[in-house]
Amino acid sequence: MPGMMFGTMLLCFALSVSVAVSIGLASLGGVLMSGSLPLVVVPKEMFSSLDKFPLLAVPFFVLAGKLMEEGGISQRLVEFARSLVGGMQGGLALSCVLTCLIFAAVSGSSVATTFAVGSILIPALVRMGYPTNWAASLQATSAELGVIVPPSVPMILYGVAAEVSIGEMFVAGIGPGVLIAGALMLYVLIWARVTGMGKRDGEGRLALWVAGRNAFWALMMPVIILGGIYGGIFTPTEASAVAVVYAVFVGLFVYKGLSWRALPRVLRQSAVTTSVIMFIIMNAGLFSYLVNYAGIPETLGHYLQETLKTPMNFLLGVNLALFLIGMFVETGAAIIVLAPILAPVAVFFGIDPVHFGLIVIVNLALGMITPPVGVNLFAACAVARIPLDQLVKPLLPFVGVVILCLVLISAVPEISLTLRDAVFR
Numbered sequence: 001m002p003g004m005m006f007g008t009m010l011l012c013f014a015l016s017v018s019v020a021v022s023i024g025l026a027s028l029g030g031v032l033m034s035g036s037l038p039l040v041v042v043p044k045e046m047f048s049s050l051d052k053f054p055l056l057a058v059p060f061f062v063l064a065g066k067l068m069e070e071g072g073i074s075q076r077l078v079e080f081a082r083s084l085v086g087g088m089q090g091g092l093a094l095s096c097v098l099t100c101l102i103f104a105a106v107s108g109s110s111v112a113t114t115f116a117v118g119s120i121l122i123p124a125l126v127r128m129g130y131p132t133n134w135a136a137s138l139q140a141t142s143a144e145l146g147v148i149v150p151p152s153v154p155m156i157l158y159g160v161a162a163e164v165s166i167g168e169m170f171v172a173g174i175g176p177g178v179l180i181a182g183a184l185m186l187y188v189l190i191w192a193r194v195t196g197m198g199k200r201d202g203e204g205r206l207a208l209w210v211a212g213r214n215a216f217w218a219l220m221m222p223v224i225i226l227g228g229i230y231g232g233i234f235t236p237t238e239a240s241a242v243a244v245v246y247a248v249f250v251g252l253f254v255y256k257g258l259s260w261r262a263l264p265r266v267l268r269q270s271a272v273t274t275s276v277i278m279f280i281i282m283n284a285g286l287f288s289y290l291v292n293y294a295g296i297p298e299t300l301g302h303y304l305q306e307t308l309k310t311p312m313n314f315l316l317g318v319n320l321a322l323f324l325i326g327m328f329v330e331t332g333a334a335i336i337v338l339a340p341i342l343a344p345v346a347v348f349f350g351i352d353p354v355h356f357g358l359i360v361i362v363n364l365a366l367g368m369i370t371p372p373v374g375v376n377l378f379a380a381c382a383v384a385r386i387p388l389d390q391l392v393k394p395l396l397p398f399v400g401v402v403i404l405c406l407v408l409i410s411a412v413p414e415i416s417l418t419l420r421d422a423v424f425r
Contacts (some may be wrong), residue, residue, distance in 0.1 A: 004029060027395060068218075089201065091205075155361060
């Protein structure tokens with residue numbers, strides 16, 4: 001069954017069938033070929049993949065992103081980031097990474113970050129002469145910070161599945177998030193110097209004090225969201241609703257970029273975007289169920305435990321396996337299945353479960369920018385209005401940068417644990 005599913009999916013890709021439909025057709029073929037699964041499994045698992053409380057944050061964060069875009073909040077965050085780094089060659093591209101880092105502390109969602117920030121910066125980058133496919137690749141990769149920097153739904157799922165403190169996971173995620181953002185910015189600087197791009201990026205940027213004053217209410221948003229979560233006032237899912245209320249208030253009454261007349265259109269756009277995301281998750285959830293039914297994750301987990309004898313070998317094997325799994329299995333489903341299997345093995349090898357959790361999340365976050373289940377890629381392509389195949393070549397260096405960061409995060413636990421230990425020990 002697994003071989004037939006992967007073969008069907010690859011055939012559909014070759015025929016230019018959309019990824020979500022390809023995964024759904026491969027899953028349906030898997031059910032039919034199993035001989036033991038009734039067809040009722042298809043709607044049941046599709047519904048079950050969506051019937052999760054943390055997923056309630058998706059429509060709220062998407063809506064918050066749309067409201068921030070419409071109300072001028074995203075624009076002011078971009079202007080603030082440009083005032084910090086926009087004066088150097090490649091500064092506009094640098095501001096994309098920096099804005100995503102700030103926005104990630106509000107949205108909790110890489111897809112929402114892609115739409116909210118990308119809708120502003122991808123067109124701006126293209127106007128400044130950057131290749132459209134490169135700009136979309138940069139945006140898709142930078143938006144990955146949305147699940148690495150707290151608040152993060154995958155961190156919550158890992159904490160529940162592996163019985164690890166979610167608060168510790170949130171604090172531990174700051175170090176890896178800053179590392180990846182810094183590495184991406186370094187790559188952008190080098191790329192701009194080599195290609196000669198971005199020499200005019202400083203044109204039209206505001207002075208730092210002006211941009212900071214204009215962005216005050218926008219910058220208060222992550223303070224309120226993270227302060228409320230860390231202070232125990234609301235859960236991360238509830239924080240998504242708070243983000244919507246705050247975005248409406250600031251957009252309507254402070255920045256006044258949002259009008260009552262625009263609200264129905266924003267709600268409609270958010271509903272369409274959410275539907276696309278949920279359609280992908282729905283099909284990926286059925287695919288993940290069949291992969292689990294075939295016993296692939298369990299077999300892999302036991303194989304790693306029995307075969308790899310040292311912590312370094314274990315981490316090497318886990319990183320490789322999770323990278324491959326993240327390409328085909330939706331992030332939340334992979335965490336729920338694999339965390340209870342692999343976390344105890346990591347503890348057996350003397351690896352801190354919080355450190356291991358960050359390794360898992362960064363690995364699976366790579367799946368958001370690698371086909372076939374690369375949701376960030378689809379979002380960036382939708383914003384840039386280009387087909388997915390145009391992103392492959394410019395995307396490879398970005399993937400390489402994140403993989404290098406992953407190696408450092410795996411080999412140097414202090415990147416994740418220093419701040420955690422300072423706060424909780």
